[in-house]
Amino acid sequence: MKEFNLNQELKNYAYIVFASIILALGIVGFFSPNKIITGGTAGLALLLHYITPFTIGTLITAVNLPLVIIGWKYLGKMFAIRTVITILIISLAIDFFDKVVNLNPFILEMPLASIFGGIFIGVGLALVIKGNSSAGGSTIVARIVASKTEIKPGTVILVIDSLIILSSLFIFEDTARVLYSIVSIYITTRIIDTILTGRLNKKVVYLVSKKTDELKKKITEQLGPEGTIIKGDGLFEGQDKRMILLIVEVNKLQVLRQMLKETDPEEGFLIITEATEMLGRGH
Structure with a gap:
């Protein structure tokens, strides 16, 4: 059983409160006045708000709490x-800004509202995740479905968001609102990724060559000592293979390309992939 950490828990709730305020400002200041929706159950609550007399906060609570109760054992x-x-907190903050403060819209232009609303929602959701929590909704459904089937959580969330967007076609006469809603969802996901994984300017490089000893010496001299030599077997019996794994800054990739071209131009090659997240060594 995990030991309760008061300082960590206080830090979690600080993230949650700050995130809830940002989410509420994004919905009340950008989405609601421009009738743009976002993904997940927050988007569903906004859709229902546009066709019912209930407040956004009330609908967010009504949609999410039953899902939390159903998914309790899957969440911990x-x-x-x-x-x-x-x-x-999100529900109360939304209704507070909307009904008590009567917050004026930050902007009444759909393009700007979709962009900045998406940024606010992205920042808010990322901080919720940093607070070891969830804003409910599609995340809970995704966990339940993933535990019962082989469907990935990301696929479930994508399907839910798509269904909400398709439903909005029957509510909004202006299809531009639907398209700007898609823009806002895309921006939200990019912001979440950026905050949680950072903007790394590095690439993962797999360097395959029979001349790894020569390359190892050049790499150590020109790029630094960090790297790993991976040994393996080829598809043919008794065929030894060696590969160098490196994390390389983007501006040094050309140095590595030239190094391989000079050392093993016939058989050497590089496989370059994104480094989406790094942990350890100060990261």
Whole structure:
């Protein structure tokens, strides 16, 4: 059983409160006045708000709390408690800004509202995740479905968001709103990725060559000592293979290309992939 850490828990709730305020400002200041929606159950609550007399906060609570109760055992006790508290704070903050403060719209232009609304929602959701919590909704459904089937959580969330967007076609007469809603969802996902994984200017490079000893010496001299030599077997019996794994800054890739071209131009090659997240060594 994990030991309760008061300082960490206080830090979690600080993230949750700050995130809830940002989410509420994004919805009340950008989405609601421009009738743009976002993904997940927040988007569903916005859609229902446009066709019913209920407040956005009330609808977010009504949509999410039953899902949290159903998915309680899939979330874990502390995570579920934080999720319930997060949903309640977000709902109260939205209705506070909307009904009590009567917050004026930040902008009444759909293009700008979709961009900046997406940024606010992205920042808010990323901070919720940093607070070891969830804003409920599609995340819970995704966890339940993934535990019962072989469908990936990301696929479930994509399907839910798509269904919400398609449903909005029957509510909005202006299809431009639907398209700007898609823009806002895309921006939200990019912001979440950026905050949680950072903007790395590095690439993962697999360098395959029979001249790894020569390359190892040049790499150490010109790029630094960090790297790993991976040994393996080829498809043919008794065929030894060696590969160098490196994390290289983008501006040094050309140096590595030239190095390989000079050392093993006939058989050497590079495989370059994105480094989406790095942990350890100061990261």
